[in-house]
Amino acid sequence: MTETLTKIVWNGATGETSVIPLSSEELAQRALDVAAYEERAAAELAAKNALAALKASAKAKLIAGTPLTAEEADTLVI
Amino acid sequence: MSMTKISTITVGVGGTNTIQFTSIPDSYDDLYIIASTRNSSTLEHVLIGFNGSTSNFTGRYVTGYNTNTASGEYARYIGNTSTSTYTANTFGITNIYIPNYTSSQYKSISGESSGENNSAVYWTTVFSSNVWSSGSAITSIELTNETGSTILEGSTATLYGITKGSGGATVS
Helix, strand or coil: CCCCCEEEEEECCCCEEEEEECCHHHHHHHHHHHHHHHHHHHHHHHHHHHHHHHHHHHHHHHHHCCCCCHHHHHCCCC | CEEEEEEEEECCCCCECEEEEECCCCCCCEEEEEEEEEECCCCCEEEEEECCECCCEEEEEEEEECCEEEEEECCCEEEECECCCCCCCCCEEEEEEECCCCCCCCEEEEEEEEECCCCCCCCEEEEEEEEECCCCCCCCEEEEECCCCCECCCCEEEEEEEECCHHHCCCC
16 A cells, blocks of 8 residues: 655644645655755765775875875865 | 744654644744654754745755764755654754744744754754745745655644744834
8 A cells, every 4th residue: 555645734824733645746846855865965975985085095195105196185184 | 022832733643744834924023943853764854845845945054963063055954853763752853943934035044953862872963054045925834854754753843933022012
């Protein structure tokens, strides 16, 4: 059985509170919100992993005494 | 200044996807919402909408979680809820202030929130600031979760009307 998604609505004109199924527009917006979240989460994870990789590379080069790239140096310089 | 409770929405059995206040009276100066929520997801973000629209929002946030801090841009992000992985029977608190909600100017929205969790490992506090770039008066407010997850039974949201000055008089 398909789950019916709902909203709880208080109507200031009547003072009544109702449980109403989401409209097709609201369901579409919900899908957009989920997709936007997934895209944002993927981008944040990629950025986090990229920064970690740069830092690790910068540290290794410092220890080895080899030159850092500008990107690697940016992770260390405040 | 006076603060008047307008309405409380309480989520019942089965939960809901959205909490919505509609036909909000236009007789106040500002609005204030206290939301106490828990969701069925493992993620915490609460989103706000006005007048059935999610458009024309610009937002920024600062957050502290565990021993970390972060900041960024995130339209409609207003606060945090407690999630299904948090301490049982615990709800996150989000305080939302909306000044001049009937104005013909753009609207600012301030959020202060905490995803309550009795844990030394993971909990979250958030300060958020949004702008709704619309000259329309706010007549309805919607709260939902970014992942579309269920707002669980026992969650509540209370809407207050704020009137400037003693007895409603304008402070000069």
